[in-house]
Amino acid sequence: MTIDPPEKPTHVIRLQNVARQFATPAGTVSALKGIDLHIAPGEGVAVVGRSGSGKTTLLNLLTGIDRPSSGEVEVAGRLLQAMSEDELAIWRRRSVGVVFQFFHLLPTLTVLENVLLPMDLATFSHFSDRRTRAHALLDNLGIADQAHKLPADLSGGQQQRAAIARALANDPPVIVADEPTGNLDTVTAEEVIRLLASLPQQGKTVVIVSHERDVSKYFTRIVTLEDGCLVPDSSQVTR
């Protein structure tokens, strides 16, 4: 008897006819209108589009921060719309790392503690190993010497690197970044983008949202959103 090797999953992110509407005093606004999107493991995807095109809504759906009004969102093997808030929180620990535009580091924790936080919540490895890993991540990102400083004492670029280290802390298969360069100067922004773009080489799936088309040169795939819809010919970039 022979055992077939397990099939390699064809996607780590699957969006099926996903729509998201918001009720506002001015009426219902459709942020996403029936999107279908598949992203393979290890793929680096840049989601671009103008302000209000639905980029952040899409990212919020991928991270379980928001829920679709209709359709299916499957990330890292789980259907997110079927999960409770707590299940989503537990799922986020190991499955997805989030990098926010405004860094969103906890201001009362040092940089090192911010990186340790997801590991502590996920009880990642042994307690002592977490500290070693956190130091290693900060070293890789070039901010090891800032480990014991509070986020407020760091520059924007350093804070965003710390946020990337935090996103990588539990070694999740998916990294999602929402306008990670939006608050940085051009040079620092490019450094951060390069950093994120290098992650697919380590086997991570990276989805980055940006309103700047410049990111396209760093990612293999560009997804353009326009008024809540995917632009059909935007999905693949040939270098």
Place this chain on the structure above:
Amino acid sequence: MISTRWLVVLRHARLAQGRLVLMTLALAASGAALTTMLVTYSVLNREVSRNYLSTHPASVQMVLDQVDEGLAHTVAHFPSIADAEPSSVMRGRILLNNGSARSALLFVIPHLGQSRINTVRLVAGSWPRSPDGIVLERSAFGLADATLGQPIKVQVANLPPVALQVVASVHDPSLAPAWQEQTVYGYVSPEAAFALSGDANLHILKLIVESPTVTQLDIVETARAVAQRLAKSGHVVQEIRVPPPRTHPHQAQMMTLLVMLVGFSVLGLLLGSILAASIMEGFLAQRARDIALLKAVGATTGQISAQYLTLLAAVALLATGLSLPLGLWAAHGWASASAALLNLDIRSNAPPIRIILTIVAAGLLVPLGIALYAILRTSRCTVRDALGDRDISRPSTWSSVFLRLLIRTRLFSTEAAYALRNAFRRPGRVALGVALLAIAGGIFIASENLRTAWTANIAASAAQRHYEVEIDLENTESRERRGGKTGQRPVQKLIAQQSPRDKWRLDTGLRRKAMPNSRPVMIGIQFCKAVGKFTMPTLVKVST
């Protein structure tokens, strides 16, 4: 090493030191009040009972024409009777060296020091061995200006005073302090009573019924049966007194007051807890973004709730820790002061362990229970709502309607209307604020009502007192006995002689006091001068 999620809470706590100190103080103050009242209540309840029951109080006091030890011995063998003893009570006065006198209540006990019912505890000296000895209640020494070993002059009615040697000091927990009643309590032998009044007969039969758990009704039934048997054997039963069994005469008053104060202290704890919850709500609102970030990196609602409940529990525990010694110290003082008012000895100020556990449980659980909603509400807030400020910025339907109504009334400017709407935007915070004010207002109104009622009650009692001077007369006929005949009586004559221009009036309702041996009659005199300084008439002589 501490986990970083707990570090977050500790750092938040450090940032909000002022708020946490305020919460601790609020909870400690209210906890101290609760501790004081609950501990005082439990200690006094225990000690009052212990003091009183240590005297082996009589279940029944029967006033007869005459009682002797033989009769007591016979009655002690009646069904349902556990013990019986004869005694008597006389009213008299202690003549002080400065010429004034003090009322005295003299208990006539056949074998002082060997009593089995209504016993007293020897504090100093020794039981009298000769008829000229008198034992004073410990609280009566100052009032009687007496010293152990020195004689005092005792007078009954208008008989010649007799010098009796003060041979002992005793503690009688069943009596109010002498200074409170302005009465000297003395204990004398029948021989001394004879020397004082010429009457050695005893008139009170003290009984203890069997089974300590019987009710007052059972005791009444037993007393009636005894009285019937005594009546059949030719005795005259003048009065049967059945006090509430196993209860100090002032226990109900004291406990009612304490229960009321315990009630106030519970309200105080609620008030402190609502204040703490309100502060916690504000603290969490400030930390909403951090809480959202914790959830974004994988913290669950339960973990976040547990973190902040633990913080509040630590504050509550610290507050309880502060309130306990403070409350115990205050309770010690309160119980001691109350014991002095009741003439009790407190053997131990230690409260029962269940009371301490109750205080600790209340100090922890009440604040947690009240703050639970605010903590859960913040912990449940979604990442999207918190990071997007939606929780704060999204007005609820009712607050939008409220705003529109405010603007339409044109009573407020638009700015004022928005400010008002914002004040009511968070229903939880509004509810806490309203509850805080309601409880505080309730406590204030209740205490004011109580104070007013108390003052009014005392004023009403004073107004119902129809006389300013009480004169005890020996063998004076009451108006009832004289068949309602009016006419000037000796006291009227006396008063007319003493202050002819003052309009004094005899109280028409003369009251007889049931003192079988001396039979004094108390006459109330109402001072009717509309304007003028009250002058105590000098009592020269009263004859009947």
